[in-house]
Amino acid sequence: MSILTTVLGVIAGIVILVLLAALFVKKEYTVQSQVTIDKNSRVVFDYIKYIKNQAYYSKWVLMDPNAKMNYSGTDGTVGFTSAWDSENKNVGKGVQEVKKILDGERIDCEIRFERPFKNVAQTFMEVTPISESTTNVQWGMLGKNPYPFNLMNLFIPGMLEKDLDTSLGTLKNNLEK
Template sequence: MKVLKIIGLTLLGIVAIALLAAAFMRKEYLIEREITINKPKQEVFNYIKMIKNQDNFSKWNKADPAMKKEFSGTDGTVGFIYKWDGNDEVGTGEQEITKISDGER
């Protein structure tokens, strides 16, 4: 019986330490990734501002290639709207270009 009591108290102590540590840990995390693109800045900007080009690198497009897409306006200009309706993983949403600062981030 004494051995079971020691094992129980040890497990309780481990759980208490884990909960105490979790209480003092940060609740927010920041993950940053960086990639170097060996192209002129203007060429990259002109490619990225075209929302339809996102299909070439979007993980959501790969998650649901059959998702329904709707475009209105001229791609790469203020007012262009991209709407999608996909599976449960992708969901439904809308993206609109509201401002373009040429050559800037």
């Protein structure tokens, strides 16, 4: 019986430590990545403002080309939604909605995840001309996880940043062809 008591005590101790650690981790997370593309900023913006084009550069969309997609509204305008449903656990199910467009500069979206977990994140893509033929593209995501799930914020930014880097690299390659 003492081995069982020791094992249970260790497990309880680990759970308590994890819950205590979560008290000191921010609930919000922010992730940003950027790339320089050798194309005019207008050309770049006119491509990224269409959410359907993410099928050609977003790592998450490319993970499951067989995901069920459902679109509503006019792509490239405020209010457009792109809903996905995938059996791939890394893709899951959710909806992306265009919330604001600053023509030629920035597009803001809200992503409502349903599976593998429920959450809401705000995303943006912003283009800044460097020269007539070179553009900086920044992609960012801001989200929040309630206690004790905020402990994931120690790992989420690094994972998301890698995915954003991959997606922006693909965007660059596609637009510079």
